[in-house]
Amino acid sequence: MTAEPRTALTDLFREWIPQQRWFGGKGREWAGVTEDGFFLDRGNPVLSVHRVRIEYTDGGRDTYLVPLSWRDQHAEELESALVGAVSNEGRETYAYDAMRDRESTAPWLIHLAQGSSIGPMRFSPADEGHIPEGLPGDIVSTEQSNTSLVYGQEAILKLFRRLEPGLNPDVEIHRALRATDNEHIAPLLGHVEIDDAAGGEPATVAMLQTFVPNASDGWRLATASVRDLYAEGDLHADEVGGDFAADSRRLGAATASVHADMAQVLPTEEAAHDWFATVARQMSERLDAAIEIVPQLAEYAEGLRAVYAAVAESDEQVVRQRVHGDLHLGQVLRTATGWIILDFEGEPARPLVDRRELDTPLRDVAGMLRSFDYAARHLLVEQPEDSQREYRAQEWAARNRAAFCAGYSEASGLDPCGESPLLRAFEADKAVYECVYEARNRPHWLMIPLQSLSRITDRD
Amino acid sequence: MTVPVPDSPAAHSALPPPGSDPEWYKRAVFYEVLVRGFADSNADGVGDLRGMIDKLDYLQWLGVDCLWLPPFFASPLRDGGYDVSDYTAVLPEFGNIEDFHEFLDEAHARGMRVIIDFVMNHTSDQHPWFQASRSDPEGPYGDFYVWADDDTGYADARIIFVDTESSNWTFDPVRKQYFWHRFFSHQPDLNFENPKVREAIIDALRFWLDLGIDGFRLDAVPYLFEEEGTNCENLPRTHEFLKEVRKVVDTNYPDVVLLCEANQWPADVVEYFGENGDECQMAFHFPVMPRLFMAVRREQRFPISEIMAQTPDIPDNCQWGVFLRNHDELTLEMVSDEERDYMWGEYAKDPRMKANIGIRRRLAPLLDNDVNTLELFNALLLSLPGSPVLYYGDEIGMGDNIWLGDRDGVRTPMQWTPDRNGGFSTADPQRMYLPLNADPVYGYQVTNVESQLRNTNSLLQWLRRMIQVRGQHPTFGLGSYAEIGSRNPTVLSFVREFGDDVVLCVNNLSRFPQPVELDLRRFEGYTPIELTGRVEFPQIGVLPYMLTLAGHGFYWFELSKPTEPVVEETEDWASATSSAVADSLLAAGVVSDTEETPTDESGGTR
Numbered sequence A: 001m002t003a004e005p006r007t008a009l010t011d012l013f014r015e016w017i018p019q020q021r022w023f024g025g026k027g028r029e030w031a032g033v034t035e036d037g038f039f040l041d042r043g044n045p046v047l048s049v050h051r052v053r054i055e056y057t058d059g060g061r062d063t064y065l066v067p068l069s070w071r072d073q074h075a076e077e078l079e080s081a082l083v084g085a086v087s088n089e090g091r092e093t094y095a096y097d098a099m100r101d102r103e104s105t106a107p108w109l110i111h112l113a114q115g116s117s118i119g120p121m122r123f124s125p126a127d128e129g130h131i132p133e134g135l136p137g138d139i140v141s142t143e144q145s146n147t148s149l150v151y152g153q154e155a156i157l158k159l160f161r162r163l164e165p166g167l168n169p170d171v172e173i174h175r176a177l178r179a180t181d182n183e184h185i186a187p188l189l190g191h192v193e194i195d196d197a198a199g200g201e202p203a204t205v206a207m208l209q210t211f212v213p214n215a216s217d218g219w220r221l222a223t224a225s226v227r228d229l230y231a232e233g234d235l236h237a238d239e240v241g242g243d244f245a246a247d248s249r250r251l252g253a254a255t256a257s258v259h260a261d262m263a264q265v266l267p268t269e270e271a272a273h274d275w276f277a278t279v280a281r282q283m284s285e286r287l288d289a290a291i292e293i294v295p296q297l298a299e300y301a302e303g304l305r306a307v308y309a310a311v312a313e314s315d316e317q318v319v320r321q322r323v324h325g326d327l328h329l330g331q332v333l334r335t336a337t338g339w340i341i342l343d344f345e346g347e348p349a350r351p352l353v354d355r356r357e358l359d360t361p362l363r364d365v366a367g368m369l370r371s372f373d374y375a376a377r378h379l380l381v382e383q384p385e386d387s388q389r390e391y392r393a394q395e396w397a398a399r400n401r402a403a404f405c406a407g408y409s410e411a412s413g414l415d416p417c418g419e420s421p422l423l424r425a426f427e428a429d430k431a432v433y434e435c436v437y438e439a440r441n442r443p444h445w446l447m448i449p450l451q452s453l454s455r456i457t458d459r460d
Numbered sequence B: 001m002t003v004p005v006p007d008s009p010a011a012h013s014a015l016p017p018p019g020s021d022p023e024w025y026k027r028a029v030f031y032e033v034l035v036r037g038f039a040d041s042n043a044d045g046v047g048d049l050r051g052m053i054d055k056l057d058y059l060q061w062l063g064v065d066c067l068w069l070p071p072f073f074a075s076p077l078r079d080g081g082y083d084v085s086d087y088t089a090v091l092p093e094f095g096n097i098e099d100f101h102e103f104l105d106e107a108h109a110r111g112m113r114v115i116i117d118f119v120m121n122h123t124s125d126q127h128p129w130f131q132a133s134r135s136d137p138e139g140p141y142g143d144f145y146v147w148a149d150d151d152t153g154y155a156d157a158r159i160i161f162v163d164t165e166s167s168n169w170t171f172d173p174v175r176k177q178y179f180w181h182r183f184f185s186h187q188p189d190l191n192f193e194n195p196k197v198r199e200a201i202i203d204a205l206r207f208w209l210d211l212g213i214d215g216f217r218l219d220a221v222p223y224l225f226e227e228e229g230t231n232c233e234n235l236p237r238t239h240e241f242l243k244e245v246r247k248v249v250d251t252n253y254p255d256v257v258l259l260c261e262a263n264q265w266p267a268d269v270v271e272y273f274g275e276n277g278d279e280c281q282m283a284f285h286f287p288v289m290p291r292l293f294m295a296v297r298r299e300q301r302f303p304i305s306e307i308m309a310q311t312p313d314i315p316d317n318c319q320w321g322v323f324l325r326n327h328d329e330l331t332l333e334m335v336s337d338e339e340r341d342y343m344w345g346e347y348a349k350d351p352r353m354k355a356n357i358g359i360r361r362r363l364a365p366l367l368d369n370d371v372n373t374l375e376l377f378n379a380l381l382l383s384l385p386g387s388p389v390l391y392y393g394d395e396i397g398m399g400d401n402i403w404l405g406d407r408d409g410v411r412t413p414m415q416w417t418p419d420r421n422g423g424f425s426t427a428d429p430q431r432m433y434l435p436l437n438a439d440p441v442y443g444y445q446v447t448n449v450e451s452q453l454r455n456t457n458s459l460l461q462w463l464r465r466m467i468q469v470r471g472q473h474p475t476f477g478l479g480s481y482a483e484i485g486s487r488n489p490t491v492l493s494f495v496r497e498f499g500d501d502v503v504l505c506v507n508n509l510s511r512f513p514q515p516v517e518l519d520l521r522r523f524e525g526y527t528p529i530e531l532t533g534r535v536e537f538p539q540i541g542v543l544p545y546m547l548t549l550a551g552h553g554f555y556w557f558e559l560s561k562p563t564e565p566v567v568e569e570t571e572d573w574a575s576a577t578s579s580a581v582a583d584s585l586l587a588a589g590v591v592s593d594t595e596e597t598p599t600d601e602s603g604g605t606r
């Protein structure tokens, strides 16, 4: 690959990438960066795709995918998407973040519809479903580790920014679930992979999925309900108009149905006896590491170890299966007909192999139960202490957790929320993880998982 | 009290010639008014037809297009007149046929139409037909009702008035047989199997049609026929008969509407429109109403979104009737048990507020007399698909009297003035058919037409303005309905579209202020103009359209088309430039050349 003239582009990336929300290496020092790019479309504007390999001084390395659109004149309306200009023989060519340049969004769908291969990139349409070729895509404002484009009201393309070898679980699971016609997922329309230059497994670049129109995510619905409760001062959670329990129940049933279908079309395995001990040990290790970062956790350490120890001694019959891995109220959409579960990627921070491991559905149940706690309490953050509201929050969370579990067990025949030491430990483990996350990102929210841990450890 | 003078001169308000506006009902605002409760002209404490004539100017001023009169026929009045004892006679206390004729002419002269209730399924047990049937089984009326030797037939039919009735059969000691009744035991069902019954009913309909009425609201139609082994509702024979009625109407009485009352799920109700719209032109959309209440209480749009999504398409010449409240209880038959418990808990805290399977309350007290919520509900009523049906008194926010029996609590006299008897009657207050509401908040001293006419900010004046706005946009009656997605679950937004008439309605179902980002890309370049003040809002672009709404606030926007068409860039210019850009990138080594496999002429360079 040509070396010299490329420096211009890598220089731009050095400046630009660290400012992007999807860049996960914030705060790490770069030791070096290389990139290679190829054309995806030579129409107007020109669209190219670049693999940017970053080496950090700590020895780690990441590869990010950056699609760029190019123009020979600066486009005023794309100011915020400007990555920079490269010059050649005195002429400037301007590079833009192609995901924010509406005019360069169509090729993704055109190539998916055609099943093209372009350079190292392979576009695979799903067996069924309509790809709305010809529509432009608009970026979804809630960009996080990925970037999504919505095409009309029909399809949503998720671009996985950080490339990892192997099929992304979001694609893998959605593809497997197509066979089940599960009504609680948004059907897969296609995906894009990129070959590894070194001959390793291809990485997943993008996923195209049916767009669910006119939907609201569970977090907004749940918090609207909590707001209503707080406004009522003297009414209980089951008395206020904004009661959310019926929705929680349906959400429980939807979760159970997706779990059941995943077990049907993806591998399962009876948990071996030592699995419990392994899980318990992993959780203890995470706790040790977390205490280093959040010293307040030490107070609960003893109680937590007891919770984990109960898992190690468990003789529950557990069938391990593929799970969602990062289930919470922000990952579910309420439509006019029911709940849709999104984003089967698992926790994006964990390595892909770990995310594809078999686990138990209780992991997801625990995630959702934690989410109810968050929804109940988030309005208390940075508010003067108010024991009345504190009590209401507790009541709301308990009511909706119970409704979720009831819905789950009605649909599956298994009560996930009985006296399972595993569920309790998973909840604790998740709350420990949340403590670390909050301490790093939003210290004033730390009280939410800490209070939950106090409740979890204090239950006996 | 000074009756408001209608804005438009009378010449313009007379009805168009018959036959020239067959689908008038699709754009009309209906107003349900009880003759008994509106105005008393002869000081006997009971409202009457001549009293109503005096109030027609008011109704015209309000913007009503069509009056719906519940039964005013001769009746022993054990079921609010729905127990008819003579299909062609006016209840004497309301007046006589001449009075009705005059009322009809006066309404027509003001551009208002009149539809009347017609109860086909059953009569009063005082009807001469029933008296003859019970005493002379072999006589001409012997077979006019559904008789049986025991009470075991049609066991699968549910009992509707569960509060008062324990069976659909009642033993008649005179004929010594059981008679069939889906409603009260004093309302025997007519036997529609008997062609003579069908003929007699059509004759009665013709009687009113010949007088010039504009349509019927057909009461309790699902129950006309019975059949063993079925739930005796919505049977094919029932539909057949309704088609027959429609033929009579279409052949001889142009512009007449049939509005059916079938308290069923929309998917079942559509059958009453007929496959080609050859049955009833209108039907009530029952589940919308409880869902509106639920959505506002839950502070989320899904109860409404769900029911709208479940509402099937209807034939072109048909229309839904939508309402917030009417003379019956707020019906909860069309909600699931869980929802019903919820609604009872929320809206009927006192057991007296419950009746049968519903809630006996008026709109204002249901909403705690909250102005913003009242306006939001009315705005929804006027903007959702269907023709709105207002209930007398709700335009001024009248209250209910839950201490009155049966459904009388929502049938108290209209409150015109703060004077004696609320201006309804000059009779002794003791003689009123029902006492006027004297509640400190909802009573006639405070809540009345006169005071609201004086106050430009009153509910009455507001509602009139909204009805006028609605009238300026045919899309409210005729347009398609599409919900506009947004992430905020508390905001219900939808677009009504009829040709170039495009209206966007945005409703905040929450008591708290809310932001909303709407995906209006389909209307890129359009300018929203708010309909009550005609203020222009920023032009719609490709970015989500951001609005903020006050608690329970709403907007109606006209979406005004861009005048200049958006110019498309030409392909030639584009490809010429782009190949230069690509070449220079290749030359600079920024991007390497790629091969595309399999290649396709258009592939990759569109």
Ligand SMILES: Nc1ncnc2c1ncn2[C@@H]1O[C@H](COP(=O)(O)OP(=O)(O)O)[C@@H](O)[C@H]1O
Pocket (backbone or CB within 6 Å): A140, A142, A143, A144, A145, A146, A147, A148, A156, A158, A186, A209, A210, A211, A212, A213, A215, A217, A330, A331, A333, A342, A343, A345
């Ligand atoms: N199929 C879909 N239909 C509608 N909205 C979607 C769909 N998929 C994702 N979204 C919206 O995009 C947001 C992010 O989607 P998600 O799959 O969770 O991506 P991320 O991995 O970036 O979190 C969701 O909260 C949802 O609002």
Ligand SMILES: [Mg+2]
Pocket (backbone or CB within 6 Å): B121, B182, B189, B190, B223, B224, B225, B226
């Ligand atoms: Mg009958």
